[in-house]
Amino acid sequence: MVRILGPIVGLGFVGVLLWSLMWGAIAFVQEPPKATAEHEFHKHPEKVDFSFNGPLGKFDQAQLQRGLQVYKEVCSACHSLRLVSFRDLTALGYTDGQAKTLAAEWSTETPSINPETGEPATRKSIASDRIPSPFPNEVAARAANNGALPPDLSLITKARHDGSNYVHALLTGYSAQPAALLKHFPEAKTGEGLHYNPYFANLNLAMAPPLTAEGQVSYADGTKPTVDQMAKDVSAFLTWTAEPKLQNRHRTGLAVLIFLVIFTGLTWMAYQNVWRDKKH
Amino acid sequence: MSFPWAEQYAPKHPFMRYMDEKLPLPRLVFNAVGGGYPVPRNLNYFWNFGVLAGAALMIQIITGIVLAMHYAANAGVAFDSVEHIMRDVNSGWLLRYAHANGASMFFIVVYLHIFRGLYYGSYKAPREMVWLLGLVIFLLMMATAFMGYVLPWGQMSFWGAKVITGLFGAIPLVGEPIQTWLLGGFAPDNAALNRFFSLHFLLPFVILGVIILHIWALHIPGSSNPTGVAVKGPQDTVPFHPYYTAKDGVGLGVFMIVFSLLLFFAPNFLGHADNYIPANPLSTPAHIVPEWYFWPFYAILRAFTVDFILPAKLWGVLAMFASILLLFFLPWLDKSPVRSGNYRPLFKKFFWFGLIPCVLILGYCGGAPAEEPYVMISQLASAYYFAHFLIILPIISKIERPLPLPNSITESVLAKHTDGTLGDATPAPAA
């Protein structure tokens, strides 16, 4: 029974698949898929030599502090870090007091209510508050950004493929549209309020280049604040916000691996010993 | 059942004798995975993967229970509760990455386990029931993993749930009401998330139950072996303990090393970046793809692009389910009395040059965007997949002339060693 029905069902599926394939092939030949501007001009981020790369990589605290400074002085005008609280920043080497001051002096206050009237209000942030959004809500954020929404950056380096390299590439990758693009894809001309960036998936994004000039922030540790350096620092910082336990993970992993290699070696020896007198 | 020469459980300590009279649990364990279970002496490393799958299930259950203590199954807070686990719960990052990568490891070992069964003909009599129960476990695992992936409520969670439950919408007439009923709404939302969590918690324990049946059914005929030749006498077997406990120990070590490399050094390598974006019903991701272990089936689903009597979408759904369900009929499709692929020249060719590349190609296409040429390649590979099991295998089993089989396991072991002894104290019996 099975050996009669089986081949019949099999022939049915194979037939419909080959039928689909035939129509697909005809369509493919008659109208080959057109090249798109995204397909031709999209670029993958270049690899940056971050200190946390590789199986034993570690964060560079000084770099994270510089990255926080870039975030604070530039990006925080539009982007929140809603999963990071001010006191978490002690992991970058700040004291509790410094974290408190940072919170209290943050440019945007934390939403709250007026204790007497209950009207919406804001108050100074405290260490346990999350890093706030500069906009009271999504509508306000879109209104201020040509209809685009600046995403929360807490997880951005994990929410994009190859995220740490991507953020660096995106921040340094703005350019004029290549002439070849305009020639072959005139309809892909960058629209009003958008900016050409070959690292962005559809090549045009609503964020104006946020890092434009050397010295946009001045680093206390004497590092030269080139655009590239600032982009690297803020990408490193955003890698920390997305994966604060990275160092922990690398360290634990090393210990676990050492243990497991020894364990496996012992089990191997036990195995050899047990099977010594049994050919197999 | 067991072979008559199996070691007998003989408790020495008075307490163990007392236990054996009142509740013979130690006897059960001894007969199941102790000295009381005789196993062919010639198993290769492919026979490690069953035990490894059991270990993977244990890892999922233990990490899952602790995760569930911190996770909140509510569409408003689920995403943030997972981030809370990653950031604030002590070793929460370890638990969560272990659970997410543990699921991948589970599928890796189960796919190798299934591969072993397919190549060495383990699905054939007298082990059909073991194979069928294994397939039930596989279906339950897929359901569990699918629902688990919805729980963090990221973009892929939401859109994956929407696409997969949408498959029920392909059923004529009743499809849409069924879909709405399954989801508890018109699209995945809180009701769906809650029931998925409940079932995701339940199913691993159902899997555990079916695993017990799987092993029970296995222990009636006993394990097969790479020659596929049945056990003939005591010299063909060794007691499970210590021989295979020792060998499984090595396997477990290697498994844990691979698992740790993933977990500690590339924990997001197998995941999709979009799942770190909170679910947003208003923004469709550019490419909706399931987790890697579903890719071959996803490719089959998307390979049907033209209506033919039935709508293309319905064909895709039927074919996707059929691609797994047909494995239930395998013991009756392949009637060759020879089990092991080692002795089946024709079967071996189609297996290595047909089935294996075809499944790998389907896997690759399932993860790629639904564009040409991937769709055409999936169509060819899917056609081969169905043809292999439903048409080619039945024919091969009729026309193939198998190679001569060794007379016994012992004979095949002796053939590998020139000194003509089995190595143990007993001299080799005359062949």
Ligand code: HEM
């Ligand atoms: C057959 C065994 C299991 C498989 C294959 C499995 C698979 C998965 C998968 C793929 C995820 C999504 C991972 C992620 O992206 O975070 C997940 C999440 C989850 N699972 Fe499981 N799981 C299993 C058993 C269990 C058990 C036994 C429990 C609890 C009793 C459990 C509780 C959870 C919880 C709470 C989550 C959500 C937390 C998170 O996203 O990290 N799982 N599971």
